[in-house]
Amino acid sequence: MMTHVVGVELGGTKTVVAIANRDGILLEEIRFPTVSPRETVNQVCSWIKSKITAGDAIEMGIASFGPIRVDAHADDYGRFLATPKPGWSGFSLIDEIEKYFPKSRIELETDVNAALLGEMRHGVAMGMRDAAYLTIGTGIGAGICSNGSLVHGTLHPEMGHIRVSRHPDDTFAGTCPFHGDCWEGLASGLAMEKRWGKPAHTLPNDHAGWDWQAWYLAQGILSVVAIMSPEIVILGGGVSQFPELRDKTAHHLDVLSAGYFTFTGDDLQLAGLGQRAGIIGAMELLNQTR
Amino acid sequence: MMTHVVGVELGGTKTVVAIANRDGILLEEIRFPTVSPRETVNQVCSWIKSKITAGDAIEMGIASFGPIRVDAHADDYGRFLATPKPGWSGFSLIDEIEKYFPKSRIELETDVNAALLGEMRHGVAMGMRDAAYLTIGTGIGAGICSNGSLVHGTLHPEMGHIRVSRHPDDTFAGTCPFHGDCWEGLASGLAMEKRWGKPAHTLPNDHAGWDWQAWYLAQGILSVVAIMSPEIVILGGGVSQFPELRDKTAHHLDVLSAGYFTFTGDDLQLAGLGQRAGIIGAMELLNQTR
Numbered sequence: 001m002m003t004h005v006v007g008v009e010l011g012g013t014k015t016v017v018a019i020a021n022r023d024g025i026l027l028e029e030i031r032f033p034t035v036s037p038r039e040t041v042n043q044v045c046s047w048i049k050s051k052i053t054a055g056d057a058i059e060m061g062i063a064s065f066g067p068i069r070v071d072a073h074a075d076d077y078g079r080f081l082a083t084p085k086p087g088w089s090g091f092s093l094i095d096e097i098e099k100y101f102p103k104s105r106i107e108l109e110t111d112v113n114a115a116l117l118g119e120m121r122h123g124v125a126m127g128m129r130d131a132a133y134l135t136i137g138t139g140i141g142a143g144i145c146s147n148g149s150l151v152h153g154t155l156h157p158e159m160g161h162i163r164v165s166r167h168p169d170d171t172f173a174g175t176c177p178f179h180g181d182c183w184e185g186l187a188s189g190l191a192m193e194k195r196w197g198k199p200a201h202t203l204p205n206d207h208a209g210w211d212w213q214a215w216y217l218a219q220g221i222l223s224v225v226a227i228m229s230p231e232i233v234i235l236g237g238g239v240s241q242f243p244e245l246r247d248k249t250a251h252h253l254d255v256l257s258a259g260y261f262t263f264t265g266d267d268l269q270l271a272g273l274g275q276r277a278g279i280i281g282a283m284e285l286l287n288q289t290r
Numbered sequence: 291m292m293t294h295v296v297g298v299e300l301g302g303t304k305t306v307v308a309i310a311n312r313d314g315i316l317l318e319e320i321r322f323p324t325v326s327p328r329e330t331v332n333q334v335c336s337w338i339k340s341k342i343t344a345g346d347a348i349e350m351g352i353a354s355f356g357p358i359r360v361d362a363h364a365d366d367y368g369r370f371l372a373t374p375k376p377g378w379s380g381f382s383l384i385d386e387i388e389k390y391f392p393k394s395r396i397e398l399e400t401d402v403n404a405a406l407l408g409e410m411r412h413g414v415a416m417g418m419r420d421a422a423y424l425t426i427g428t429g430i431g432a433g434i435c436s437n438g439s440l441v442h443g444t445l446h447p448e449m450g451h452i453r454v455s456r457h458p459d460d461t462f463a464g465t466c467p468f469h470g471d472c473w474e475g476l477a478s479g480l481a482m483e484k485r486w487g488k489p490a491h492t493l494p495n496d497h498a499g500w501d502w503q504a505w506y507l508a509q510g511i512l513s514v515v516a517i518m519s520p521e522i523v524i525l526g527g528g529v530s531q532f533p534e535l536r537d538k539t540a541h542h543l544d545v546l547s548a549g550y551f552t553f554t555g556d557d558l559q560l561a562g563l564g565q566r567a568g569i570i571g572a573m574e575l576l577n578q579t580r
Contacts, residue, residue, distance in 0.1 A: 130443040142517065144517065146443065147442070149436065151436050151518060152420075156519060157516060158519070160516075161551070162513040164453055165455055165456065179550065219453040223513050223517065224517055226448050226451050227432065228518075229441070229444050256453070259468065
């Protein structure tokens, strides 16, 4: 009997599963569209079972979209909270997986915290104890590590919903269904698309929207810097891939900071593992004590 | 020979020193105006020496204004960084104290983190592992605890300097010498005084300034809630003493949150130890491992 290491990155639209041997050598990886919760878990677990010998053990690290209870001591550990994603509110992810793999070690973390962990183990934040990972995609999310521990608090950070200053020329109402013009409401990929009438990645390089975007991002980054004093802030997610966005954001960060913070634009980095931070972090969850 | 427990709260304008026996029974307390660094340390240490018998040992917990290096592993541990307070930039507090009390145990923390520790041990945050303490006085500062550890990051939080949305009717430029209209620049006691032309505590209860103030405070509190997900946010400092400010702020917090956060206005509390949180926290520094 052997033990396999499994990573699962459960995203709002797609799910990635990877399997490795005990030495961390990646054996195989697959991705599915994320559908209903039971069907998604069934696809994940059936695929894993097809890759191992009956009787083999697994350990599973899961990086999940949220909101989901990741506190292993909570009564509702592993359960989704209210989410607009149909069918997922109240779904108990861990209970469902245990139907397929009873008594297996399972470690659960938010997708953003897992991505940060991946970057801290193998990416641009190696050796650091205080770091933040921002994902700028359809929404905005943050994974945060303080003094070597991933931050959960009472649930987990929902940093997309902080307040920021509006650009003086910005009359866009914002996309957040709760807050309108919170950070995510003004600076997510969805907000860019709604404000300018076309997807962010189709805006030309010299479009004013990129400078506004960088300015909004810099404001949110300044908040996490002011509150957590991290060594690095890592940018991930689709919108972060725009060629000059990191540099423009770093510039605005320096201007907004006005020399006050020791954190400078140089401490703002793109994810070193790119889109693979999440799945690598999911497997790394098995290499940490919680 | 006996060992005395000493707490020092080193503030920008006044310094409090308290001495207790090993059982934590407070023996005596005194306060001085904070003057030049060497003279201040001399006053503190001379007073302590006058209270103990020659040859007695002391342990000292210090809650200090900042910015100061509190990382005991740093080369410049115990040294002030650039501060507008004349004479204090670059002053090595710990080195100076050790001239009076060589080889004594000294624990150093920021004033706001120490106040938070006091509240976690004896005040409104007892038993909690994730909490924030805000002081709203001449400036705005924050002490933060994540998963049971006081947050330092690369230096320590400087939360007063986050960005917030301006009140649509607010034309005041802000008081922050670095950022103008950052949170502290718009919502500190100094900002209130400059905006309205008189000290905050002289504004009548029904003055519109209090509602603006509560709205600005709620924005900053929402940021720390979104980033750290604390169980409680504690309000301290002079401005927080205005009778209705907590309730008004809690109201705005609920409105701004729009039902999104599990944190509600009920989780916003005035400091249980009032103005004594700092000195009590300074002594409690000796009861924790770092």
